[in-house]
Each structure stands twice: as C-alpha cells, then as structure tokens.
Amino acid sequence: MMNSNPMFINNEKIPNIPLIDRFPFPFKGDSYRYSNNSEALDPPFLLVITPEYFEEIKLKRQILHNKKKQAYQSFAHSLEAQWGILEMIINEMTSLYPNYFHVEKNESHWTFFNYLLEEEQSFIFGDSSSLPFEPLDFIGRHIQEDLVYIAQRDGDLYMDAGQLCFPANWSIAFNLGMTYTEFHSPVPHFSDSGLAEKVRNFLLRMEAGKPWTRLNWTLTVEPILDTFPETFDEWGVKKDKVTSKNAGELIHLRTEDQRLFRLPRSNGILFSIHTHLISLEELSKNEEWFIRFYKVLNDLPDYIAQYKGFISYKDKIIHYLDKTMKTTEGVIK
Ligand code: HEM
DSSP states (O other): EEEEEETOOOOOOOOOHHHHOOOOOSSSSSSOOOOOOEEOSSSSOOOOOTTTTTHHHHHHHHHHOOOOHHHHEGGGGGHHHHHHHHHHHHHHHHOOOTTTTEEEEEETTTEETTTTTTTEEEETOOOHHHHHHSSSHHHTTTTTSEEEEEEEETTTEEEEEEESOBBBSOOOHHHHOOOOHHHTTTEEEEEEEEEHHHHHHHHHTTTTTTOEEEEEEEESSOOOSSSSSSGGGHHHGGGGOOOOTTTHEEEEEEEEEEEEEEEETTTEEEEEEEEEEEEHHHTTTTTHHHHHHHHHHHHOHHHHHHHHGGGGGGGHHHHHHHHHHHSSSSTTO
C-alpha cells in the first residue's frame, strides 16, 4: 500500500534555479534541419528534477486518474522488461538523490520511499500484483519524465509500453505495437531522406551502459504540457488567439530532453522524455538564444513548421521577435 506517512518531515527543497539558467535550449546553430542529433549522455543518467516537480507529478497523476488509457498503454509481455526499468530508475533515484528517495531491499521485498511526496510503497520485486500499478506506470508517477519502452526483436523495434502524459501531439494509445518505421511515418522527409534508416540502425546497435541523448523542440500556445491529439479541440483552438502583440506571453518554446538507454535484462530500449517550457518573453532574457531562435525560425522550411503545428502563426512570432529586438537596446544587428 502507498502510505502517506506522518513520520516524514519534508525538509528537502528542490533548488529554485531560475528557468532561464536551466532551460535546455535546443539550437546549436542558426539553422535547424532534421538530423541524427543524438549525443553520448554524460553523465549517463535519466533523471532531471526541477522546481516544477510537484505541480508536474500532480498533473501526471490527475491525467492518469482521469484518462488512464490515453496516457498509459502496455502489452502483457512487456511486464518483465518493465521490472528492469523500475529497478534501473529506483537505483538511480536513490543513489543520485538520497535526500529525496530511498529504497530498502530485503531480497525481493523492497520498500521505496519518496521523501518529497511523503510516500512509501512496499512490494515484492517481480510480482506485479504487489504494486497498485504496473511497474512502468508506478515509477513514472514519481518522476517528471515520460517513459516509453521499445522492444527489440526479429531485428526490429516495437513500441510495447509507455506512460505518456505530456505528448507533443502524438498518442501512445494509437502508437502501441507500431514499429519504429511506422511510428515515425508522420515525420516529413524522415524516410525518403534516408535519415529514418540511419537512425534505426543506430538504435539497433545501441549498447547497455552507453546511453544517448537528443533535444527535440516545438512551440505551444500557453504553457500546456499535455498536448494530446485526443484533446486537440481544447488546445489547438488557442492558435487563433496569437497576435504579434501577445506572442511573447502566449508562445512557449517546448524542448524535449530525450534519453535512450539499452536495457541489459530485456535488450529493449528505454526512451525517456523530459519536457520543458519557456515563454518567448522569458527567453528574451538570454539575448544570444533569442537572436538564434529568430534566425532559426526565419530559415525554417515550411514543411517543418507545418509538421510542428505552428505554420498558421509563424509570421506573427517573427513579427514579435523583430519588434522586440528593435526595441531592445544593443540586441539588434
Ligand atoms: C526509440 C526511440 C524513439 C521513439 C520511441 C521515437 C518516437 C517518436 C514519435 C512517436 C514521434 C512523433 C511522430 C508523430 O508525429 O506521430 C517522433 C518524432 C520524431 N522523431 Fe523520434 N523517436 C525515437 C528516436 C528518435 C531518434 C534517435 C531520432 C533522431 C533523429 C528521432 C527523430 C525524430 C524526429 C526528427 C521527429 C519529428 C519531431 C518534430 O519535428 O517535432 N527519433 N519520434
């Protein structure tokens, strides 16, 4: 049973670093095209804990409570791999953040403590009936990252399970069971450029202990993390409100910090996604980033803006950026 234990005293604070000083800015140059921008992940860890931890965990749990099938899907044959994922994540949580998380292991009897949330859970490792949720679903409720489990079999990659509460307009319910090629099929020119095949071969060859990371990005209107295709009618209509006057406040750059781990037990891949949002107004505090974003947007092909869903208001953002740079002393040039 998950208990709220009055014995816990939550003295632990997540350092309140300003967003502009910790935002993962996704652009390395003044131009953006699709490429295999994966890099070795060093240090090789999955977790990033930010001051938004409490509100994001609350939102995740609300979504999982109200729309479970929309945010969590799995095949029964993924359960063993899910235990491997839970083990990996709990080991990382408790060794990197001993002040936030702790585990007591007595052979297969484990007790996991989340001091931040003042929760405690005992279970028998490997026995799914001893947890209130499947292992992937359980551990995902304690971290900000979304988690997707990709199985590797018969020389291919299959989406076999996932807890996806903060999707950038794609659906775990729709994608479950798809191969790598199938779930990437909506990405324009991904296949016909040969990039899809290159990335697939790279993924098939990934080794345990050598994780990778890449940043993906898009834009959203308002700081909405849960942009599900299933609720497009609620958040998609907000695009019509954007003007060059309100763009700084309304438009948010959305970076996904994606990490890839070969799982030694199952030989599958764990794909984690930590989503960060920053308003353009806030982004303007870093002049170099603001100018680079302007250049990237100006140079961006329509097919990418179309796929990412902001082609209808792209000119309004450019107008806003233009105006802001002209009125900000020393920034234009
Ligand atoms: C196994 C790990 C991966 C999974 C599960 C995954 C999954 C996905 C999914 C579900 C989408 C959205 C497709 C849609 O519109 O429905 C997507 C988009 C995309 N993926 Fe992957 N992906 C993985 C690895 C990679 C890697 C390593 C690359 C490296 C190039 C990559 C490149 C892309 C690109 C460029 C997009 C379009 C994103 C955008 O423009 O916003 N993916 N991926």
